[in-house]
Amino acid sequence: xxxxxxxxxxxxxxxxxxxxxxxxxPDCRIKTFESAEACWTALETDKPDLFFLDVNLPGxxxxxxxxxxxxxPGLCSTPVIFVxxxxxxEERIQGYDAGGDDFIVxxxxxxxxxxxxxxxxxxxxxxxxxxxxxxxxxxxxSLVMASMDETGILLxxxxxxxxxxxxxEIADGLLELLRRYRLEGVVQTRSSEETLTVSAAGxxxxxxxxxxxxxxxxxxxxxxxxxxxxxxxxxxxxxxxLPLEDPDFCGRLRDHLSVxxxxxxxxxxxxxxxxxxxxxxxxxxxxxxxxxDAHQRNAADSSQLITALxxxxxxxxxxxxxxxxxxxxxQNMVGDFMTRMAELLNRGLHxxxxxxxxxxxxxxxxxx
Amino acid sequence: xxxHNNETTISDKSISTLAIRGIRDKEALARFAxxxxxxxxxxxxxxxxxxxATAQVREALTKGxxxxxxxxxxxxxxxxxxxGMAEIHSIAASLELSLxxxxxxxxxxxxxxxxxxEMSQAIAAALGCPDx
Numbered sequence: 001x002x003x004x005x006x007x008x009x010x011x012x013x014x015x016x017x018x019x020x021x022x023x024x025x026p027d028c029r030i031k032t033f034e035s036a037e038a039c040w041t042a043l044e045t046d047k048p049d050l051f052f053l054d055v056n057l058p059g060x061x062x063x064x065x066x067x068x069x070x071x072x073p074g075l076c077s078t079p080v081i082f083v084x085x086x087x088x089x090e091e092r093i094q095g096y097d098a099g100g101d102d103f104i105v106x107x108x109x110x111x112x113x114x115x116x117x118x119x120x121x122x123x124x125x126x127x128x129x130x131x132x133x134x135x136x137x138x139x140x141x142s143l144v145m146a147s148m149d150e151t152g153i154l155l156x157x158x159x160x161x162x163x164x165x166x167x168x169e170i171a172d173g174l175l176e177l178l179r180r181y182r183l184e185g186v187v188q189t190r191s192s193e194e195t196l197t198v199s200a201a202g203x204x205x206x207x208x209x210x211x212x213x214x215x216x217x218x219x220x221x222x223x224x225x226x227x228x229x230x231x232x233x234x235x236x237x238x239x240x241x242l243p244l245e246d247p248d249f250c251g252r253l254r255d256h257l258s259v260x261x262x263x264x265x266x267x268x269x270x271x272x273x274x275x276x277x278x279x280x281x282x283x284x285x286x287x288x289x290x291x292x293d294a295h296q297r298n299a300a301d302s303s304q305l306i307t308a309l310x311x312x313x314x315x316x317x318x319x320x321x322x323x324x325x326x327x328x329x330x331q332n333m334v335g336d337f338m339t340r341m342a343e344l345l346n347r348g349l350h351x352x353x354x355x356x357x358x359x360x361x362x363x364x365x366x367x368x
Numbered sequence: 369x370x371x372h373n374n375e376t377t378i379s380d381k382s383i384s385t386l387a388i389r390g391i392r393d394k395e396a397l398a399r400f401a402x403x404x405x406x407x408x409x410x411x412x413x414x415x416x417x418x419x420x421a422t423a424q425v426r427e428a429l430t431k432g433x434x435x436x437x438x439x440x441x442x443x444x445x446x447x448x449x450x451x452g453m454a455e456i457h458s459i460a461a462s463l464e465l466s467l468x469x470x471x472x473x474x475x476x477x478x479x480x481x482x483x484x485x486e487m488s489q490a491i492a493a494a495l496g497c498p499d500x
Contacts (some may be wrong), residue, residue, distance in 0.1 A: 015447050019399045022406065056442050085446045105485050107449030107457070110398055 004122055005029065006046075009056035010039045010065065011083065016106065018053060020083075023110045024117055040068065047075060051310050053100075056082040063098040070099035077127060082103035083108070112173065117358045130167045144149045147252060153180045161267050170264050171198045174237060177260055181253060185239040188212045189264070191272055212236050221254065230257050232265035234272075278366055285362040292355035299348045306341050310334060388490045390483075396452030406496060410451060415492050418444070418456075418484040425478060427464075439465045444484075456483050 005028040017032040022027045024030050031048070033039040036057050051069065053062035060068075062082055079101040084091055095103050101123075102116055157177045164170050167189040174181040174187040175198055186199040186208045197209045215229045216221060216236045218327040222229040226244060228319045237257055243249050311332055317327050400407045421444045428437035445460035463476035491497070 013443050013447055014437055015413075015450055018410070019450050023399065023402060056439065058439065085449070106446045107399070107452075109395075110401070223390065230496045 005050070005124070006031070006048040007050045007117070008033065008042070008048040009040055009052040009083075010036055010057065010062065011036045011052075012033075012057050013054075015324065016054065016083070020113065023113050026112065026123075027117060029368065036062065036065035037268070040063065043069075043072075043075065047078070049078060049124050050079060052083050052104075053080055055082055055086070055095070063094055063100075066095070066098040066100050076333065079123055081116055081120065102291070105121070126161070146249075150181070150252055150256060154260060157260055158263050161263050164267060165271070167194065167196050167268060167271070168198075168211075170194050170235075170267055175200065175237070175259060175262055178237075178239065182243075183239050183253070184241050185237060186212060187238075188216070189268055190234045190236075191268055193275075212238060221258065228254065230261040232261050233267045234268040235261050236259045238272050281362050281366045285359045285366075288359045290295040292352045292359075295348055295352050296357070299345050299352075303345060306338055310338060380444060384467045386457065388487075388494050390455045390487060390490070392451060392454055392463075394452075396450070399450055399452075407451075411491050412495060412497060414447070414451060415497055418488050420476070422481045422484050426481070427477035428466075429477065434470075438464060441467065441480075444480075453487060456480070457486060459483055497499075 001344055007024060007028045008031045009017055009024075009030060011017050011020070012034055014034065015023055018036070021030050021032055021046060028050075030314045031046075031329045036053075037059055038327070039051075039110075040060070049276065051066075053065055055062040057065075062084075066080045066082070068079065074239045076099075080099065081102040081104060082095040082100050083104050085106045085107060092103050102119070104116055105110060105360065128339060154177070161170065164173060171189045178185050178187075179200075184200060186197060188195065188197045188209075190196075197204050197212055199205065201208070210229065215238060216231050218229060218231065220231055223242070226240065228239045228242050237256070237260070239253075242253070313330065317330075322330070397404060399405050400410075421440055421469070423472045425437050425440045428434075441460050441464045443474060446462060447459055448460060450455035459480045460477060463473055463480055465471075466476055
């Protein structure tokens with residue numbers, strides 16, 4: 001600290017300045033001035049860590065110079081020690097009012113001057129440490145705020161993702177996410193139906209498609225120059241302008257983009273499953289209706305067949321020359337069978353109604 | 369700092385041989401970190417500076433410029449104190465106080481002139497200066 005610690009001493013008597021310089025020289029870098037004005041001029045280009053100011057100076061006195069120092073934003077925290085020939089309470093109060101930090105009376109002992117220097121050095125060191133701690137705390141807080149903001153963007157995307165209903169919507173959502181992170185890139189979504197490649201430049205551009213095709217098999221996260229690629233089964237995200245000058249931000253982006261791509265991949269998988277279920281439901285409904293129609297047709301055919309049987313039987317009675325009893329017996333027997341057949345056909349109607357209800361329920365499920 | 373201590377021991381010895389009445393030489397030499405050459409320089413300077421300063425004080429008082437006289441006395445007091453001249457420091461302090469309180473100063477000024485002149489002669493004799 002000693003060699004970097006700079007002291008300005010102001011006194012109109014060169015002897016006093018010589019004494020101060022002689023005493024302090026081994027412990028700091030010292031500059032001396034014979035007037036407050038000369039000191040003030042030097043302050044335009046250089047700033048010390050401590051002032052020793054004589055009170056009685058020709059022209060601007062020590063108190064006035066101290067006032068000016070304490071009014072200057074760049075100097076106000078620099079300690080000022082008055083060196084005075086008057087050890088009076090009035091002078092000490094004046095020094096205090098001017099913003100001074102300490103007071104030493106001439107003639108002083110070397111030990112006293114050195115002790116004041118050490119105290120000031122410790123004070124300045126503590127002040128610097130505190131300033132550094134404040135700076136670090138401010139840096140940390142802005143980092144946390146930036147990180148919260150970045151996380152907020154990701155959360156917004158994830159909450160919208162749940163409601164996205166198509167691969168196109170998901171790809172657009174990912175592009176918007178990149179834009180909000182001030183990134184440029186390409187998004188590709190892959191499903192059983194289609195492969196969609198989108199960027200700010202357009203959709204399914206051949207060059208972008210060929211690049212994605214090349215990088216999508218390079219592992220989960222693949223980085224080259226300012227580019228980074230995040231690969232999942234159904235999604236590939238390629239960033240073209242990674243902010244390499246900010247490694248912390250790059251690290252956070254890597255995490256956020258992985259989460260977003262993984263979320264998009266899961267949503268695409270879910271969409272694929274939903275589509276499969278919908279298709280299966282439609283197919284089952286269709287089969288049920290076919291079954292019902294076939295059943296209906298069978299019932300109608302059976303009914304016609306029975307009626308035809310009855311007509312044929314009645315006509316045959318004349319040709320067979322049966323007795324009344326024989327005709328009656330046969331009529332009763334056929335009538336009994338027809339009643340039982342009618343009951344069976346009625347039960348078939350029940351089955352058709354059940355099939356229709358099942359189809360209606362499936363229709364409701366498809367529309368959910 | 370060790371170098372300074374060694375120097376102090378040697379210088380103390382050489383300065384103590386001056387044996388100037390009214391100067392606390394060890395105290396004063398310590399203020400120059402034992403640098404006797406430097407201390408002698410300022411003592412030599414006092415031979416002319418001291419009487420010149422008292423003459424300027426008298427001139428200022430004659431002209432009625434109290435503030436100028438006060439500044440000169442204050443500077444002389446400070447310098448005398450740093451050089452270990454306790455008596456001159458004390459007389460200058462009394463004169464300064466009289467000036468501030470607008471009290472008669474003639475006696476203190478005469479006393480100061482006399483003491484300063486004696487001190488100048490004593491220093492010149494001790495250091496062997498021809499202009500004493």
